[in-house]
Amino acid sequence: MVEATLKPTESPRSEVPPNQNQAAKQLMRKINEIQELPTLSTVFAQVLSLLQDINTPAEELARVIEKDQAMVPKLLKLVNSSFFGFADKVSSVQHAIMLLGFSTVRNAVLSVEVINALKLRRKIQDFDITRFWRHAIAVAVIGRHLDEMTGKQYREDAFAGGLIHDIGKIVMAYYFIDRFEATWKSMHRDNLYFWEAERLHFPIDHAAIGAQLAKRWNLPDRLKNVVAHHHTGITRGDEDNLVLIVHAADALANQYMDEEMQDRQWPILEEARKLLARQIDSVEEWMPEIKEEILSACAVLIK
Numbered sequence: 001m002v003e004a005t006l007k008p009t010e011s012p013r014s015e016v017p018p019n020q021n022q023a024a025k026q027l028m029r030k031i032n033e034i035q036e037l038p039t040l041s042t043v044f045a046q047v048l049s050l051l052q053d054i055n056t057p058a059e060e061l062a063r064v065i066e067k068d069q070a071m072v073p074k075l076l077k078l079v080n081s082s083f084f085g086f087a088d089k090v091s092s093v094q095h096a097i098m099l100l101g102f103s104t105v106r107n108a109v110l111s112v113e114v115i116n117a118l119k120l121r122r123k124i125q126d127f128d129i130t131r132f133w134r135h136a137i138a139v140a141v142i143g144r145h146l147d148e149m150t151g152k153q154y155r156e157d158a159f160a161g162g163l164i165h166d167i168g169k170i171v172m173a174y175y176f177i178d179r180f181e182a183t184w185k186s187m188h189r190d191n192l193y194f195w196e197a198e199r200l201h202f203p204i205d206h207a208a209i210g211a212q213l214a215k216r217w218n219l220p221d222r223l224k225n226v227v228a229h230h231h232t233g234i235t236r237g238d239e240d241n242l243v244l245i246v247h248a249a250d251a252l253a254n255q256y257m258d259e260e261m262q263d264r265q266w267p268i269l270e271e272a273r274k275l276l277a278r279q280i281d282s283v284e285e286w287m288p289e290i291k292e293e294i295l296s297a298c299a300v301l302i303k
């Protein structure tokens with residue numbers, strides 16, 4: 001067990017002390033050596049690579065997705081749910097691509113894939129995987145709305161980033177069960193946030209671990225960035241705002257969509273507050289409308 005050297009009350013931005021660096025490196029090495037980390041299907045890898053080329057014909061993309069027979073019915077069910085709200089029934093993958101566009105279909109495929117790949121191996125005390133995915137979907141939907149309200153710069157990436165932001169927690173739960181259970185215990189016993197409790201038992205946080213998994217999956221850099229920085233907002237390049245949108249969506253989802261969490265204030269970084277001041281101030285007005293959307297996406301994606 002790693003010695004607890006950080007006080008749980010410190011902010012998520014505080015520096016990792018040098019004596020933890022060694023333990024952090026070791027844990028990261030361990031994760032890199034895990035051969036059987038959850039993988040996404042080869043179909044998803046092909047979808048990603050086809051989408052690099054904007055000239056890929058819809059039929060070609062549809063052919064690749066249709067190779068995965070388990071994927072097709074789930075995808076059509078999602079597309080036909082009130083989440084997308086089309087009046088006419090979407091009956092084929094190609095039809096879905098034409099109606100929704102490439103990036104939305106990519107994210108629908110990613111959603112089905114990720115939730116499928118990250119099934120828990122065994123029940124972990126206090127950790128409710130359904131609740132985990134409900135939170136992820138809420139962050140995805142809220143993130144997409146925040147982006148829509150602020151210029152539609154990131155569109156579907158705000159959804160995808162929200163969906164995967166906490167995947168590191170699943171790696172913790174999969175491969176470091178004892179530490180993960182201890183983290184949950186500390187969290188409940190001492191009324192800590194997860195990011196406070198994990199420091200008592202892990203030398204690196206779920207954001208860094210999740211970024212490692214995103215790297216293994218060859219996800220685009222902007223999505224890796226979201227996973228790595230969703231608590232700190234420290235980013236490089238021009239994707240800063242995407243990270244801040246997902247960061248704020250995370251806090252709002254905890255505050256407004258999770259009954260057990262509502263009684264506490266969720267910290268939002270100053271930069272995110274500045275960027276989304278109007279949306280954060282008016283959250284009580286728009287949140288009830290998108291609750292429906294979140295529930296319908298949950299109904300299709302989580303079994």
Ligand SMILES: [Fe+2]
Binds near residue numbers: 165166230231
């Ligand atoms: Fe997180």
Ligand SMILES: [Fe+2]
Binds near residue numbers: 135139165
């Ligand atoms: Fe989260």
